[in-house]
Amino acid sequence: MSVLTPQAGTQAIYRVNPVAKLGATAIISIALVLSIDWVSAAVALAFESVLFLFAGLSLRxxxxxxxxxxxxAFFSAVTILLYGQPSGQSYLQFxxxxxxxxxxELAIATLLRVLAIGLPAVVLFVTVDPTDLADGLAQVLHLPSRFVIGALGGLRLVGLFIDDWKSLELARRARGIADRGRLRRFAGQAFALLVLSIRRGSKLATAMEARGFGASNRRSWARESRFGAAEVALLVIGVVVAAVSVTVSVATGNWNFIVGG
Known part of the structure; x- marks a missing residue:
């Protein structure tokens, strides 16, 4: 199974339109990137931790x-901790x-902020089927169908590239040219995969053009992408999480608007 193919689930989140999932994630992310403080990120992460329980993912x-x-998030926090702008009492200098x-304080805020922005994006992506996403982008957001279908085709190839990488590795080992020099082996194998991907992408583009996917006229869709009450509810949840996070941060005096300060 491709790493990009989500496992089927019976939870309601699997049936929500992917456009709503992207919208909810974007709302929370925009609210969090406006400030660098640990309070808003901590509040958002607390709400998200509860919502993660309904995603249907096992702990592993x-x-x-x-x-x-x-x-x-960990390495970002460590970098800020060691090399961030000093203020207040200094504990270690070298x-x-x-x-x-x-x-x-800035390292803690960075750690929480990266987690609060990144985790929901990853969790929602796991529950998104690429074809459903393409349907939503074209039918709900009315993005150009040529771009949407091309992106879907490219996304579907990622899983094949992983299989190609494994096949190249096994083939090179069988020929006895992968026993030494890991960096050199990686560079050569990466170049071979690049050439293979360009050839496969060109063939796919030609095949899709031949089947009329690149036509400029209005196209029909095999499956209707619906945007109903469940999608609106998810967007409302995103607005509530963002609003409460910002409100608590402002009320506690921790809000630090990036543009203003």
């Missing part, structure tokens, strides 16, 4: 899917490293 699958975001009250 949730941890594996969100591992890249967790790693990115060359460019300066750990102070200000850098600690």
């Amino acid at each position: 699958r949730f941890a594996l899917r969100t591992l890249p975001v967790t790693i990115a 060359l460019l490293i300066n750990v102070s009250d200000g850098s600690i």
